[in-house]
Amino acid sequence: MGASEKPVLLQTEGLRRDFPMGHTVVHALDGVNLTVEEGEFLGVMGPSGSGKSTLLHLLGGLDRPTAGHIWVRGRDLTVLDENELAAYRRREVGFIFQSFYLVPTMTALQNVEFPMLFARVPPARRRERALYLLERVGLADRRHHRPTELSGGEQQRVAIARALANDPILILADEPTGNLDSRTGAEVMQLLAELNAEGRTVILVSHDLAMIAYTRRHIRMLDGRIVGED
């Protein structure tokens, strides 16, 4: 970890996550210690089953560790109750998934507005922000289209706009280019790099070296452990 004067955004200590698999136990994470500073663009690499997605879920408050701690801005996620964890996901985290997970019956605009429903943003402000974000990802003219009427790259850009809806400090992207061809994948990565340049912390999970090249720092994982860092 390079020396830096930037404040620490999140830190994990002895992070473990076990999954029971029949009669055995799979150690998806086996003692992960990681520090991420504010404004970083961190890549997490590793073969499938190395635990990188599990790490991302734990950092995003979607799952709880078997042991260890996660501090985000000094607050320990592992002691939060369900509602506090939901509030953490709502306010501080924006997820981007490989399969986009847009709601098929909603338009692009409605999909971007969706997280703001749970944050109780008033309708007028919600619409305004969703329009702004769609413009930001270059899809303002596609706002009334449903996901099936959009290309894969466009869908992922809508998903990115949605991730930004509640203005999170942390963007967690799980193989965001996995379902895209290399050209649209590069566009999505370019967008993530721009978000990072605006000051947001981005953590990207991928096994694609070309995508990892966009990050400023990356760690390699194997069998639930961090095995290297560049």
Place this chain on the structure above:
Amino acid sequence: MAFLDLLRLVRANLARMKGRVAMTAIGVVIGTAAIVVLISLASGLRQSAVRDLSSIGPLTDISVFSRRVLAPFGAPTGGQEPVLNDRTLDKFRRLPGVVAVTPREPLDVPVTLRLNRLSGWVQVVGIEPKEVDRLGFPIARGTARLGNGQVIVGARVAENLAGVIWPGLMPRPASGQNSASHRTQPSPPDLLGQTLLLEILRYTEEGEQGAERTVRLRVVGVLEKTGGSDDYTVFMALSDVLDLKGWYLGRPVNPNRDGYSQALVKVSSPREVQRVEWEITRQGFYAYSAASVLRQINSFFLVLQGILGGIGAIALIVAAFGIANTMLMSIYERTREIGLMKALGATNRDVMLVFLAEAGSIGLLGGIGGVLVGVVLSGLINVGARTYLMAQAAQSGAVSEGISSLAHIPVWLPVFALLFASGVGVLSGLYPATRAAALNPIAALRYE
């Protein structure tokens, strides 16, 4: 989540499974319609029962009988029954809430009433003249002041004399126009101010006709029509009745020893009836009032409504399982969406609310449909019943006056039915919604 956003989301979610929502809601429609129709029938029956009750008398009247008088009809007697005499009536008079008390002593001897060439059967009842104005007699014309040799007559005594009672039972003239049919019957005389003759026949012990006595009675008042037996009654001063009775029996009547057969107690408001009636019963008399009959009828029909409504509710319970099933299926189909909602920061409560509201909405939609169908069905039942009764009446030649409705929908019923259907919807959504809320977000997102 804000309430309006929740509603919008629920509407969109229901719209994307229209067919299934419609199918599920039809079950609720059937259940709700059954509840509305069955309860409206019970309510209609209650109404007609209560309407017929008006003939018993005003709601502030209590009829009091000595148990001694009722003994032949099976009323239990202990041998030492209190007597319904002036002293006991005075006691009733002092009860709080009591406005007037009078004996109602029938002249239970064979009498004939005559006016010129007209004559007819009549019921003669003696009442206390001093109490008449406080008894609240519905005087149509004349006065409520009764003296010796004077009478107040019921509304249909004149018809009785003229023989036009039960016009419906008389055969209709062949060319049946209403005006024509009226002309064939003598119109009843106006009795007010007339002098009626009351004839009493006394038989000897051998059954032969003995003495006959005729009394002249001046009509000072005519009552309004009540629909009860008072319409055919001639009210006379109590002392006159006791005098005639004494003549007929051949010995003076002593009501203070033998008691009156019946008395009328009037209270200031229907609310007083139950307490006064209870007090009178406690003193060993038998009391009877329209108000307490009404109370019994109401409680009976409340039970009937409950039973019929319960039968309808069974259909709604079946529909509830339909809703639960639909919601469970929709949760399986939308598992990934639930995972997404959680990833985007929805609380378990948010997720639960969405599915509870969807289930409740299916109940509400079905409830609205059910109320509409129920109202229409009740209307059809009424139309059918009315047509049938009119046909029956036409066949028997009777004039059908004011056939009442069979089904009646009280104002509270649609409101109750809607709330009940929505409540059933929410309840049946409870289990599916709890399951949805408890889903693990990662497992839900990965669900295929």
